[in-house]
Each structure stands twice: as structure tokens, then as C-alpha cells.
Amino acid sequence: MTGAATQQSGSNGLTAFRYQMSVEIDPWNFDTGYTPVYAPSTSANLALNYTNLMAVNLHEVRLRFAWPVLPNGSVGPGRQTYRSLICSHLLATNTGVYQLWFFQPQVYTNNL
Numbered sequence: 001m002t003g004a005a006t007q008q009s010g011s012n013g014l015t016a017f018r019y020q021m022s023v024e025i026d027p028w029n030f031d032t033g034y035t036p037v038y039a040p041s042t043s044a045n046l047a048l049n050y051t052n053l054m055a056v057n058l059h060e061v062r063l064r065f066a067w068p069v070l071p072n073g074s075v076g077p078g079r080q081t082y083r084s085l086i087c088s089h090l091l092a093t094n095t096g097v098y099q100l101w102f103f104q105p106q107v108y109t110n111n112l
Contacts, residue, residue, distance in 0.1 A: 019067035028058040058087045
């Protein structure tokens with residue numbers, strides 16, 4: 001092999017670094033102890049409405065990486081997990097073969 005790995009056109013598939021990634025998206029369901037009132041008559045109601053609207057759209061996203069993927073398909077000892085919170089509406093689409101999930105920024109729904 002000579003040259004950069006990106007110039008090998010797949011000929012170095014046996015020696016290429018491969019990793020496994022799994023994605024977990026979980027709703028962040030917590031009870032605010034507040035029954036939502038959607039009548040913005042006071043600034044206090046506006047703040048509580050906003051808090052509840054954000055709470056029902058909050059998701060924890062975890063990306064779990066494992067490496068290296070060995071030639072027999074098993075995964076080696078390397079592990080790393082990245083976590084984040086995303087507050088957005090989660091949209092499911094169906095391509096006919098796969099179901100795909102997308103976060104829509106600045107689009108919120110009332111899932112109460």
C-alpha cells in the first residue's frame with residue numbers, strides 16, 4: 001500500500017479502522033408538578049407554559065461508539081459515549097424501507 005488511506009478505493013478494507021455506533025433517543029419525562037394552563041394572562045403563566053412546553057419536547061440523545069470492529073464481526077474493548085439534551089419536536093418519517101427520525105428545531109408540540 002502506498003499513499004493516503006483515502007486514495008486506496010477500498011483496497012485496504014481489511015486493514016481499515018471500523019467502529020460501531022448505536023444511537024439512543026429517550027424522552028426526558030419528568031413531572032413538573034404543574035397542570036398546564038395555556039392562558040397567558042400573567043408573566044408567571046407565560047413562564048410556566050414555556051417550561052412545560054419545553055419539558056414535553058426534551059430528549060436525551062446518546063451516541064455510543066465501540067471499536068475496533070474485528071474481521072469476525074465482534075467489537076474490541078474500546079468504548080466511548082456522548083450524551084446531550086435536545087429540546088425539539090421529534091419527527092418520524094417512513095421511506096418504505098426504514099423509519100427515520102429527525103429533530104425539527106424551533107418546532108414544538110403540546111404532547112401533554
